[in-house]
Amino acid sequence: MNKGYFGDFGGQFVPEILMPPLKELEKGMEKFLDAPSFKQELNAILKDYVGRPTPLYFCPNLSSELGFNLWLKREDLTHSGAHKINNTVGQALLTKFMGKTKLIAETGAGQHGVATATAAAMLGLECLVFMGATDVERQALNVKRMELLGAKVVAVESGTKTLKDAINAALRYWIAHQKDTHYCIGSVVGPHPFPLLVRELQAVIGREARDQILAKTGRLPNKVIACVGGGSNAMGIFYPFVKDKEVELIGVEAGGSGKENDYHSATLTKGSPGVLHGTRSKLLQTPAGQILPSHSIAPGLDYPGVGPEHAHLQAQGRAIYKVVYDAEALEAFYTLSKTEGIIPALESSHALAFALTLKHKLDPKSNVIVNLSGRGDKDLDIVFGTWSKE
Numbered sequence: 001m002n003k004g005y006f007g008d009f010g011g012q013f014v015p016e017i018l019m020p021p022l023k024e025l026e027k028g029m030e031k032f033l034d035a036p037s038f039k040q041e042l043n044a045i046l047k048d049y050v051g052r053p054t055p056l057y058f059c060p061n062l063s064s065e066l067g068f069n070l071w072l073k074r075e076d077l078t079h080s081g082a083h084k085i086n087n088t089v090g091q092a093l094l095t096k097f098m099g100k101t102k103l104i105a106e107t108g109a110g111q112h113g114v115a116t117a118t119a120a121a122m123l124g125l126e127c128l129v130f131m132g133a134t135d136v137e138r139q140a141l142n143v144k145r146m147e148l149l150g151a152k153v154v155a156v157e158s159g160t161k162t163l164k165d166a167i168n169a170a171l172r173y174w175i176a177h178q179k180d181t182h183y184c185i186g187s188v189v190g191p192h193p194f195p196l197l198v199r200e201l202q203a204v205i206g207r208e209a210r211d212q213i214l215a216k217t218g219r220l221p222n223k224v225i226a227c228v229g230g231g232s233n234a235m236g237i238f239y240p241f242v243k244d245k246e247v248e249l250i251g252v253e254a255g256g257s258g259k260e261n262d263y264h265s266a267t268l269t270k271g272s273p274g275v276l277h278g279t280r281s282k283l284l285q286t287p288a289g290q291i292l293p294s295h296s297i298a299p300g301l302d303y304p305g306v307g308p309e310h311a312h313l314q315a316q317g318r319a320i321y322k323v324v325y326d327a328e329a330l331e332a333f334y335t336l337s338k339t340e341g342i343i344p345a346l347e348s349s350h351a352l353a354f355a356l357t358l359k360h361k362l363d364p365k366s367n368v369i370v371n372l373s374g375r376g377d378k379d380l381d382i383v384f385g386t387w388s389k390e
């Protein structure tokens, strides 16, 4: 395999000036990720701070309704309530081992910003979060959270004042401050080595789930289902199963409202190959190559690109990708809350909604794992309509 590539996807499509910090990061990963001192400290953090291993929960009520065995990997039970913390504590620790003192991050809805600020506070790093000025206004509570955690939030006033402008501002800052600063990217996206780094840090989800299902059922699961925004929770749970050919891997993308003129976030199902944010993957673009804005009811799925390794798994036929619309995700949100007493994140509700479509279609002995990437408390404003949709 070409270094930094997953088949035809991945790579480093960046200006020359970004190569030194990327090379330095690659070196840091080679030196520390497998070093006993790093692994020991990371494992201790994952156990006592993040709350790992997270349970693999068998849904008794929903399983009998569906006619197969439904299991949930409970990333919603991690500290701060979603899988994003696995990545940010790992990158924050690597930053310390590399002798740097500052973390920067980009954030749209604010979830990755909060997860980065959390990890930075715990590990004693300075933290700067870039956020489009429009998002700063819309996500006032998450801005307060980040500030409470000791981070500084920078409102980006350029362009559309949203996520993509925040990414550009963070990159510019990184170029100017690479000596003491690490750019903590939030998903399996961006130039090499980020897709690899974030996948390695999230693969703990799949390693645990694989051990847990083997211990509980004595065999591998029939299907593993996860929602896909940038693709990190899905890559994290898929990766340890990739070699197990009998396990079907299903990524679920957000289809938005499903109306003809509405933009959606279903990058793998509706997009085409192209370069975005330093990597070759699939993205939502016009025939002329203009990036289309994405939309989903789930803030964490609102990204016009997707990690290159997913594009590769799809091209190989090793994983399949499905689309779920806002209304179906909402229905799954209500269903899990009522049947199992678990309020899922709207992102995770997309994965769950696909599992619900399998009702009475599988062998009753089938085991299906859904990655419950986060908890839904953060989404109540959206669900109950006080959120102004722009």
Ligand SMILES: *Cc1c(COP(=O)(O)O)cnc(C)c1O
Residues within 6 Å of the ligand: 082, 083, 084, 111, 186, 187, 188, 227, 228, 229, 230, 231, 232, 233, 234, 300, 301, 345, 347, 348, 373, 374, 375
């Ligand atoms: C951010 C987020 C996602 C989407 O990000 P991925 O990188 O695709 O995992 C999914 N679920 C939750 C709860 C999130 O916060």
